[in-house]
Amino acid sequence: MSTVWDRTTEFLGDNLASLTPIALFGIFLPLALIGNLMPLMGAVGLAGSSVVGIVVVILSLASNWGAVAVTALALDPAAGRASAVRTANRRFLPILGVNVIALVGLFLVFLPAMVGFAMSGIPTDQMTGDMTGAQPSLETINAPIVLFASLYTLALLPVLLWIVARLSVIIPILVDERRGLGAFAQAFRLTRGSALKIMGVMLLYLIVSQVAGLAARMVAGAVFGIVLGGLGPMSLSGILTASVVAIVSTIFLVLAVAFLAKLYLALRDARARSAHLDAPVVGA
Numbered sequence: 001m002s003t004v005w006d007r008t009t010e011f012l013g014d015n016l017a018s019l020t021p022i023a024l025f026g027i028f029l030p031l032a033l034i035g036n037l038m039p040l041m042g043a044v045g046l047a048g049s050s051v052v053g054i055v056v057v058i059l060s061l062a063s064n065w066g067a068v069a070v071t072a073l074a075l076d077p078a079a080g081r082a083s084a085v086r087t088a089n090r091r092f093l094p095i096l097g098v099n100v101i102a103l104v105g106l107f108l109v110f111l112p113a114m115v116g117f118a119m120s121g122i123p124t125d126q127m128t129g130d131m132t133g134a135q136p137s138l139e140t141i142n143a144p145i146v147l148f149a150s151l152y153t154l155a156l157l158p159v160l161l162w163i164v165a166r167l168s169v170i171i172p173i174l175v176d177e178r179r180g181l182g183a184f185a186q187a188f189r190l191t192r193g194s195a196l197k198i199m200g201v202m203l204l205y206l207i208v209s210q211v212a213g214l215a216a217r218m219v220a221g222a223v224f225g226i227v228l229g230g231l232g233p234m235s236l237s238g239i240l241t242a243s244v245v246a247i248v249s250t251i252f253l254v255l256a257v258a259f260l261a262k263l264y265l266a267l268r269d270a271r272a273r274s275a276h277l278d279a280p281v282v283g284a
Contacts, residue, residue, distance in 0.1 A: 001201055018081040021081065022081065023250055026063065026067075028246050030059040032242055033055075036242045037055060061096070064095075067253060070084075071171055072084035072088055075172060075261050075265065091174060095174045102167070115149075116148050116149030164202065165202060167184065168191065169264035171257075172260060172265075212248050216245050216247075220241045224241050225241075
C-alpha cells in the first residue's frame with residue numbers, strides 16, 4: 001500500500017495542471033452547488049423540493065463523471081486531459097449502469113432491516129435523529145423485530161465493508177478494460193488476498209475525510225458567520241461555507257480516486273506477473 005500511495009502522490013504532483021480543470025469543473029463545482037441546494041430541500045414547498053432534488057441528482061452525476069475522468073487520467077497520464085475526458089464520456093453510461101446494479105443489490109441486502117425497522121413501531125423521524133416528536137410508548141414498540149433489525153444491520157456492516165473492499169477497483173476496471181458486468185468478477189479476482197489491507201485504508205480514509213470535512217464546516221461556518229452574519233440558506237456566509245467544504249471534499253475525492261486507480265494498476269500487474277510465473281515453460 002505504501003508503494004501505491006507513493007505512486008498516487010507522484011501522479012498528483014506531476015499532473016496538477018491536467019487535473020485542476022477536471023477537479024474544478026467536474027467535481028468541485030457540482031459539490032459546491034449541491035452543498036448550497038441541499039438546505040433548500042423542504043423549505044421551498046413540494047414542487048420546489050422536487051426541482052431541487054432533480055438538480056441535485058444531475059449535479060451528483062456530474063461529479064461522478066469528474067471522478068471517472070480523474071480515474072482515466074490516473075490510469076494513463078501520458079495520454080493527457082483530452083483523452084481522459086473522451087474516455088469519461090465514452091465509459092460514463094456503462095459505469096452508471098453498473099453503479100445502479102450495485103445500488104439495487106445493496107438495497108436488497110438491507111431490505112430485511114428496513115422492513116424490520118418499519119414494522120418496529122418506532123416513528124420514522126426518530127430513526128433519523130429527530131427527537132422533537134411525541135415519544136412512542138413501549139407497548140407500541142415491537143422489541144423482537146427491533147432486535148432482529150439491529151442485529152442484522154450490525155452483522156451486515158463488516159460484511160458490507162469487505163464487499164466494498166473487494167469491489168474497490170471496479171471503476172478503474174470499467175475504464176481500462178472496457179468490461180460490463182464481468183467487472184464484478186474481475187474486481188474479486190484482483191483483490192484476492194488484499195481485502196484486509198484495503199479495508200484498513202478505507203477505514204482510515206473515512207475517518208480522516210469525515211473529520212476534515214466536519215472541521216472545515218465548523219471553522220468556516222463560525223468565521224463567515226461572525227464576519228458576514230447568519231448561515232441561512234443561500235446567504236453569503238452559507239455559500240462560502242459550502243464552498244470551503246466542497247474544496248475539502250474535492251481534495252479527498254481526487255485523492256481517493258487516484259489512489260484506487262494506482263491500486264488497480266498495482267494489483268493488475270502483480271496478477272499478471274503471478275500468472276506468468278505459474279505458466280508452464282514450453283519445451284521443458
